[in-house]
Amino acid sequence: MRLATLRTPEGTVAVRRDGGTYTQIPGFADVAALLARPDWRTLAAAADGPVRPAEGADLAPVVTHPSKIVCVGLNYRTHILEMGRDLPEYPTLFAKYADTLIGAGDDIELPEEDTAIDWEAELAVIVGKPGRRIREEDAAAHIAGYSICNDVSMRTWQFRTKEWLQGKNWEKSTPLGPVLVTPDEWTPGPAIRTLVDGQVMQEASTADLVHGPEFLISYISTMITLNPGDVIITGTPGGVGHARTPARYLRHGQVVETVIEGIGTLANRAAATVGAAV
Known part of the structure; x- marks a missing residue:
C-alpha cells in the first residue's frame, strides 16, 4: 500500500x-x-x-508535523570511506525540525547566508506503532513504511562547529515523500540515487547501510519513545557535492531528483531567497 x-x-x-x-x-x-x-x-x-x-x-510532506525527525550521519559504507572515516560502532544522530520539511515537488530554498548547499539522498523510515526500548527483533512491527528524503545541507554552517544541527535545520529545505510504501511492498535493497539537472551524483544500494532500520528503531527508542509518524532519516551514500574535487554545490534553478527504486522520485527546484548568491 x-x-x-x-x-x-x-x-x-x-x-x-x-x-x-x-x-x-x-x-x-x-x-x-x-x-x-x-x-x-x-x-x-x-x-x-x-x-x-x-x-x-x-x-x-508525507508526514507534515512529526513529533521528531531523527537523522543518522555516516551510515553508508561508501560515504564513510569517501569522507575518510572509520566505520562506526554506534550511529551518529542529530535532529531536524518539522519546519524544514517540504513536499515532493516544492522548491528547495537556498538561503543567502550559505553558498555551499549540498544534496544528500536518504531512505526515510516512518514509525507506525509507538514504543520505548523496542528490541531489535521486534522493531519491524513498528515500521509503518518507507519514504524518500533529501537531507539538504548548508555545509558552511554545518562545519562551523563539530555539531551538525545548524547546517541541517534551514527552513523549507528538506523534501520528504512522495509516498509512504508499506513493508509488504518494499524493503531495503533497491538503488538510491541523486540527479542534478539530469546528471547522476549519487548511486548506491539501500542495503549498504551500516545500521539498518530495525537497529535504528531499537537504538533510538532506548532514549525516547517513538510515536506514529516519527521519521528516521537513515543517512546518505557517497557522491555528495562537498566530497568532490572540486566541490560542487546547488545553484539557483537547478533541479534535484532524489530517487529510490520501488518508492518513487522527489523532483525539487533549487530557488535562491532574496539576497542569496545565484
Missing part, C-alpha cells in the same frame, strides 16, 4: 495511491494522523473517499 498527504483547497488530506489516482482517506489531515490509529491499515485499505488524479497533484 502507498500513502501520501495531498494539498487541496480545503487543506491537507491523507490519501491512498491507486495507480494513477489518489483516494482520500476521510477524517485524516495527513499520514501521521492516520498512523495514530492502531487500525490504520484497515482504514486506509477500505477508504472510498473522493478520488483525484495523481498527475499534477500537489503533494505535501
Whole structure:
C-alpha cells in the first residue's frame, strides 16, 4: 500500500495511491494522523473517499508535523570511506525540525547566508506503532513504511562547529515523500540515487547501510519513545557535492531528483531567497 498527504483547497488530506489516482482517506489531515490509529491499515485499505488524479497533484510532506525527525550521519559504507572515516560502532544522530520539511515537488530554498548547499539522498523510515526500548527483533512491527528524503545541507554552517544541527535545520529545505510504501511492498535493497539537472551524483544500494532500520528503531527508542509518524532519516551514500574535487554545490534553478527504486522520485527546484548568491 502507498500513502501520501495531498494539498487541496480545503487543506491537507491523507490519501491512498491507486495507480494513477489518489483516494482520500476521510477524517485524516495527513499520514501521521492516520498512523495514530492502531487500525490504520484497515482504514486506509477500505477508504472510498473522493478520488483525484495523481498527475499534477500537489503533494505535501508525507508526514507534515512529526513529533521528531531523527537523522543518522555516516551510515553508508561508501560515504564513510569517501569522507575518510572509520566505520562506526554506534550511529551518529542529530535532529531536524518539522519546519524544514517540504513536499515532493516544492522548491528547495537556498538561503543567502550559505553558498555551499549540498544534496544528500536518504531512505526515510516512518514509525507506525509507538514504543520505548523496542528490541531489535521486534522493531519491524513498528515500521509503518518507507519514504524518500533529501537531507539538504548548508555545509558552511554545518562545519562551523563539530555539531551538525545548524547546517541541517534551514527552513523549507528538506523534501520528504512522495509516498509512504508499506513493508509488504518494499524493503531495503533497491538503488538510491541523486540527479542534478539530469546528471547522476549519487548511486548506491539501500542495503549498504551500516545500521539498518530495525537497529535504528531499537537504538533510538532506548532514549525516547517513538510515536506514529516519527521519521528516521537513515543517512546518505557517497557522491555528495562537498566530497568532490572540486566541490560542487546547488545553484539557483537547478533541479534535484532524489530517487529510490520501488518508492518513487522527489523532483525539487533549487530557488535562491532574496539576497542569496545565484
